[in-house]
Amino acid sequence: xxxxxxxxxxxxxxxxxxxxxxxxxxxxxxxxxxxxxxxxxxxxxxxxxxxxxxxxxxxxxxxxxxxxxxxxxxxxxxxxxxxxxxxxxxxxxxxxxxxxxxxxxxxxxxxxxxxxxxxxxxxxxxxxxxxxxxxxxxxxxxxxxxxxxxxxxxxxxxxxxxxxxxxxxxxxxxxxxxxxxxxxxxxxx
Amino acid sequence: xxxxxxxxxxxxxxxxxxxxxxxxxxxxxxxxxxxxxxxxxxxxxxxxxxxxxxxxxxxxxxxxxxxxxxxxxxxxxxxxxxxxxxxxxxxxxxxxxxxxxxxxxxxxxxxxxxxxxxxxxxxxxxxxxxxxxxxxxxxxxxxxxxxxxxxxxxxxxxxxxxxxxxxxxxxxxxxxxxxxxxxxxxxxx
Amino acid sequence: xxxxxxxxxxxxxxxxxxxxxxxxxxxxxxxxxxxxxxxxxxxxxxxxxxxxxxxxxxxxxxxxxxxxxxxxxxxxxxxxxxxxxxxxxxxxxxxxxxxxxxxxxxxxxxxxxxxxxxxxxxxxxxxxxxxxxxxxxxxxxxxxxxxxxxxxxxxxxxxxxxxxxxxxxxxxxxxxxxxxxxxxxxxxx
Numbered sequence: 001x002x003x004x005x006x007x008x009x010x011x012x013x014x015x016x017x018x019x020x021x022x023x024x025x026x027x028x029x030x031x032x033x034x035x036x037x038x039x040x041x042x043x044x045x046x047x048x049x050x051x052x053x054x055x056x057x058x059x060x061x062x063x064x065x066x067x068x069x070x071x072x073x074x075x076x077x078x079x080x081x082x083x084x085x086x087x088x089x090x091x092x093x094x095x096x097x098x099x100x101x102x103x104x105x106x107x108x109x110x111x112x113x114x115x116x117x118x119x120x121x122x123x124x125x126x127x128x129x130x131x132x133x134x135x136x137x138x139x140x141x142x143x144x145x146x147x148x149x150x151x152x153x154x155x156x157x158x159x160x161x162x163x164x165x166x167x168x169x170x171x172x173x174x175x176x177x178x179x180x181x182x183x184x185x186x187x188x189x
Numbered sequence: 190x191x192x193x194x195x196x197x198x199x200x201x202x203x204x205x206x207x208x209x210x211x212x213x214x215x216x217x218x219x220x221x222x223x224x225x226x227x228x229x230x231x232x233x234x235x236x237x238x239x240x241x242x243x244x245x246x247x248x249x250x251x252x253x254x255x256x257x258x259x260x261x262x263x264x265x266x267x268x269x270x271x272x273x274x275x276x277x278x279x280x281x282x283x284x285x286x287x288x289x290x291x292x293x294x295x296x297x298x299x300x301x302x303x304x305x306x307x308x309x310x311x312x313x314x315x316x317x318x319x320x321x322x323x324x325x326x327x328x329x330x331x332x333x334x335x336x337x338x339x340x341x342x343x344x345x346x347x348x349x350x351x352x353x354x355x356x357x358x359x360x361x362x363x364x365x366x367x368x369x370x371x372x373x374x375x376x377x378x
Numbered sequence: 379x380x381x382x383x384x385x386x387x388x389x390x391x392x393x394x395x396x397x398x399x400x401x402x403x404x405x406x407x408x409x410x411x412x413x414x415x416x417x418x419x420x421x422x423x424x425x426x427x428x429x430x431x432x433x434x435x436x437x438x439x440x441x442x443x444x445x446x447x448x449x450x451x452x453x454x455x456x457x458x459x460x461x462x463x464x465x466x467x468x469x470x471x472x473x474x475x476x477x478x479x480x481x482x483x484x485x486x487x488x489x490x491x492x493x494x495x496x497x498x499x500x501x502x503x504x505x506x507x508x509x510x511x512x513x514x515x516x517x518x519x520x521x522x523x524x525x526x527x528x529x530x531x532x533x534x535x536x537x538x539x540x541x542x543x544x545x546x547x548x549x550x551x552x553x554x555x556x557x558x559x560x561x562x563x564x565x566x567x
Contacts, residue, residue: 098332099365114476117498118513121310121502124307124310136305136307136362138303168511169514287494288555310499322546322550324500325547325554327494
């Protein structure tokens with residue numbers, strides 16, 4: 001059973017969603033975690049989480065769950081580890097800024113085996129095409145075993161822009177992490 | 190009283206400068222630290238510090254002091270901490286290269302609560318438009334509490350280019366660090 | 379005598395190569411290390427190592443040796459340290475990807491005095507002009523004393539693209555590391 005240390009659970013609300021074990025084997029499973037004090041208390045409506053889930057689904061991911069956690073490092077770490085235990089892709093939105101309450105990158109760094117600096121660079125570089133302030137984003141990308149963790153900004157527009165910028169990378173990274181370990185000289189890495 | 194562990198002090202020499210407590214409440218206070226063995230010994234004239242101060246003042250910052258410290262990590266750390274205790278913006282110039290005496294980034298990393306990798310990326314990326322060698326710059330940006338530390342290169346031209354590239358980011362970062370902590374979904378981070 | 383902890387040795391096979399002590403004093407010495415399980419076992423032909431050596435030689439480097447080591451962190455660290463002890467430039471190819479066997483960056487980080495983040499950024503940024511997947515490259519650049527270590531991707535094309543992108547930086551970095559330590563205000567760093 002899926003039970004992070006703190007959080008509020010939403011079943012993915014796609015119309016006509018019927019859990020299908022075979023289907024889930026064919027599609028890459030994803031979890032979207034909204035990191036926000038106010039959303040996790042239900043004080044405000046989360047627009048970013050659903051927007052991120054929609055983009056993922058339109059690219060063939062099976063978004064199993066959307067979770068809200070407060071801006072607490074331990075809660076975020078627990079949610080990341082739990083989500084990565086059963087989903088290949090774990091996407092967060094929120095908590096990547098520079099105010100003291102923003103601790104999503106710190107939690108991500110703590111739980112990941114390795115960071116993929118270049119993915120974070122691409123998110124910032126592409127984000128800067130929309131707003132120079134994207135350079136202040138501290139979102140990271142890294143892996144926990146064969147699962148990938150990706151931190152997106154908290155605004156719906158920023159989250160979607162960043163996600164779209166790195167979706168092709170995400171797919172390739174998931175392939176490599178799944179065991180395409182052999183060194184192919186045609187492989188760019 | 191402002192007293193870093195090592196250094197030589199210059200009062201900002203703007204003509205007609207009259208300390209004004211109300212004014213200082215309205216303007217963001219800044220300190221410029223020139224990191225250089227030869228400048229701190231007074232063997233050569235520091236051109237970068239004044240050039241940086243001039244740009245800051247033209248953008249509305251109140252440059253309270255310019256300081257020179259040698260390329261000694263402890264002296265730099267002391268100067269950074271002291272300056273951040275009474276000024277919101279602490280800008281260094283020098284000591285960001287790759288020779289063994291260049292230790293400004295190491296001192297900055299040691300005293301900052303967090304680093305803002307994206308700001309350093311922007312300085313290198315914009316600097317590369319003038320010279321490919323800007324890619325060797327190791328300057329960092331980070332915060333100490335609500336104050337921001339920014340490492341600029343040692344050359345007057347490099348320092349001014351890097352500073353101009355990130356000034357809009359600096360202003361926004363100072364706002365966020367000052368307590369605009371609430372997660373606004375319009376916020377790009 | 380040159381003897382890393384693990385590896386297979388190839389004498390540089392340039393036609394008409396005659397060791398010349400005076401020549402080697404005038405040219406910057408380089409070592410190319412191919413990191414690959416299969417190449418180090420001789421199961422496949424290494425195309426990247428020779429391609430990298432050729433580019434280096436065409437730019438005036440004296441490629442003293444080409445070495446193959448398996449994707450083992452200790453073997454890579456030993457090879458890097460040994461090579462840096464007698465050559466100013468140590469270039470690796472392979473092991474920079476994200477699969478668990480890719481550990482070249484980890485070995486490089488462990489043996490380097492400092493990392494030059496901007497050089498890695500340039501390799502990824504230039505690589506992305508050929509393929510977006512270059513953003514997944516984790517290759518680093520750093521120094522061991524006055525020697526420079528540069529991690530290139532494992533594919534011949536990726537390795538050559540990355541190398542060409544940073545060769546001007548490499549030359550300048552070697553100059554600075556060799557003792558051009560004085561702060562010149564004309565110096566961009």
